Amino acid sequence: xxxxxGDAPTALISADRDLPVLTEEQFSDDPHATFRSYRADHPVxxxxxGSCFVLRLGDIERLxxxxxxxxxxxxxxxxxxxxxxxxxxxxxxxxxxxxxxxHRRRRAPFSRTFAARTMAELRPLIRQAAEGLIEEWHAAxxxxxxxxxxxxxxxxxISDILGLPRADIPTFTRHVYDATRFISLxxxxxxxxxxxxxxxQLLEYAKTMLDDRRRQPRDDFLSRFLxxxxxxxxxxxxxxxxxxxxxxxxxxxxxxxxxxxxxxxxLQHQEQWDAVCRDAALIPAAVAESLRYEPSVASTGRMSxxxxxxxxxxxxxxxxxxxxxxxxxRDERVYADPDVxxxxxxxxxxxxxxxxxxAHRCIGEALARIELEESLGALAAxxxxxxxxxxxxxxxxTGIRRVDxxxxxxxx
Ligand code: HEM
Numbered sequence: 257x258x259x260x261x262g263d264a265p266t267a268l269i270s271a272d273r274d275l276p277v278l279t280e281e282q283f284s285d286d287p288h289a290t291f292r293s294y295r296a297d298h299p300v301x302x303x304x305x306g307s308c309f310v311l312r313l314g315d316i317e318r319l320x321x322x323x324x325x326x327x328x329x330x331x332x333x334x335x336x337x338x339x340x341x342x343x344x345x346x347x348x349x350x351x352x353x354x355x356x357x358x359h360r361r362r363r364a365p366f367s368r369t370f371a372a373r374t375m376a377e378l379r380p381l382i383r384q385a386a387e388g389l390i391e392e393w394h395a396a397x398x399x400x401x402x403x404x405x406x407x408x409x410x411x412x413x414i415s416d417i418l419g420l421p422r423a424d425i426p427t428f429t430r431h432v433y434d435a436t437r438f439i440s441l442x443x444x445x446x447x448x449x450x451x452x453x454x455x456x457q458l459l460e461y462a463k464t465m466l467d468d469r470r471r472q473p474r475d476d477f478l479s480r481f482l483x484x485x486x487x488x489x490x491x492x493x494x495x496x497x498x499x500x501x502x503x504x505x506x507x508x509x510x511x512x513x514x515x516x517x518x519x520x521x522x523l524q525h526q527e528q529w530d531a532v533c534r535d536a537a538l539i540p541a542a543v544a545e546s547l548r549y550e551p552s553v554a555s556t557g558r559m560s561x562x563x564x565x566x567x568x569x570x571x572x573x574x575x576x577x578x579x580x581x582x583x584x585x586r587d588e589r590v591y592a593d594p595d596v597x598x599x600x601x602x603x604x605x606x607x608x609x610x611x612x613x614x615a616h617r618c619i620g621e622a623l624a625r626i627e628l629e630e631s632l633g634a635l636a637a638x639x640x641x642x643x644x645x646x647x648x649x650x651x652x653x654t655g656i657r658r659v660d661x662x663x664x665x666x667x668x
Contacts, residue, residue: 275302275569278309280442287554287653288595291583299567305441306335307576309555313584313606315566320579320613325558326355327616331576332557333438338448342455343438349498352616353557359615361490362499365481369417372622378413379626385412386634394638398665402648406515406662409631413623414507418500419476420465431457432508440554440655441578455501462500503620509656510552511624515631516648516659518546521597522632523644523664528599533640536633543628544605549597551581551610555654578654581609641666
């Protein structure tokens with residue numbers, strides 16, 4: 257069944273056949289417009305692929321911490337007909353989709369490394385890394401920003417934290433961008449073998465890195481992780497490998513998209529870019545507003561073993577639930593003029609939907625925010641005369657979103 261916005265609002269309903277069912281096609285042009293057209297009358301909509309979207313900010317915040325909702329396990333790959341291989345295993349053995357004690361065991365070895373206080377110590381190094389990248393192309397007066405900055409900074413930082421050789425960055429980032437095609441409902445059938453091969457390559461890479469540390473321990477994160485994991489005996493070999501794969505994926509693609517979007521949005525609103533260049537104290541607000549306006553992770557996945565009531569609508573047990581940050585962050589109940597990009601908003605931006613909530617809240621949030629702030633600070637200080645030549649396109653309305661090219665120029 258497909259319905260139009262404005263169909264009669266639902267009373268308390270208990271079967272998903274009563275929800276509007278949205279098609280992939282309805283999201284192809286302007287996903288924000290599609291979410292907007294349903295949000296007023298429908299707290300929840302269904303998607304033809306089989307999941308449900310929660311659209312309003314208050315519901316998303318509440319449900320992301322609701323103990324009745326768990327992580328999705330392998331439901332997502334199964335929904336798309338993927339039942340084995342590296343793509344499937346990433347869901348089977350990774351922390352993102354695990355529940356309860358299994359999740360705790362998989363996440364615990366990384367909590368201290370990525371804690372906000374530890375990450376704050378890296379701030380000066382991250383700023384230096386950003387300045388170093390800018391230095392490489394500053395004299396040219398033009399740059400393709402995605403490849404030469406936004407892709408490189410997060411990859412450099414996660415490599416240094418984990419202890420991966422910087423020379424491996426071009427290879428593993430390519431695999432990450434192919435692998436993350438699968439972390440979205442927009443995945444096309446032809447993407448699946450590409451994402452499978454890329455995930456397998458990332459698994460092989462993590463294995464090579466861990467085998468290397470096992471033979472020859474070093475003074476780096478991977479060696480310490482391996483020693484601690486071996487001693488605790490709580491993780492199987494595949495679990496160890498997939499946590500490293502998830503850190504490489506999480507630490508690379510999401511922040512890349514966010515860096516691209518914040519620079520693009522500010523340059524499309526020249527007076528706001530100029531304001532940031534004049535006053536660096538505006539940077540945290542600019543980062544938050546960019547994440548609100550175009551979150552790089554469009555939604556987080558949840559599942560419930562029981563029926564869940566949302567504003568009078570019941571999501572039946574066993575359905576995949578997408579808590580839609582893209583919709584929630586433009587909820588007109590919370591943000592005035594939500595479709596206006598405005599770094600001077602007086603209502604503080606509620607970033608929970610963007611980084612998730614509860615036990616799965618993004619482990620790299622503190623790191624990501626520092627990377628976003630320092631990359632913007634370095635650019636605004638070095639090239640205030642920056643101009644947008646070609647704006648990037650951002651695509652996707654679930655999972656990790658995708659960006660293409662972005663060309664910048666400036667007077668030298
Ligand atoms: C702007 C950048 C980022 C955004 C928008 C983002 C967003 C998210 C979201 C929405 C989740 C799921 C939370 C949930 O299900 O409730 C998540 C989880 C995760 N993120 Fe991030 N993330 C970002 C950067 C990073 C970075 C830099 C790392 C690297 C350390 C990272 C690693 C992870 C991991 C490993 C998880 C799984 C956590 C768990 O299940 O316990 N992310 N992230």
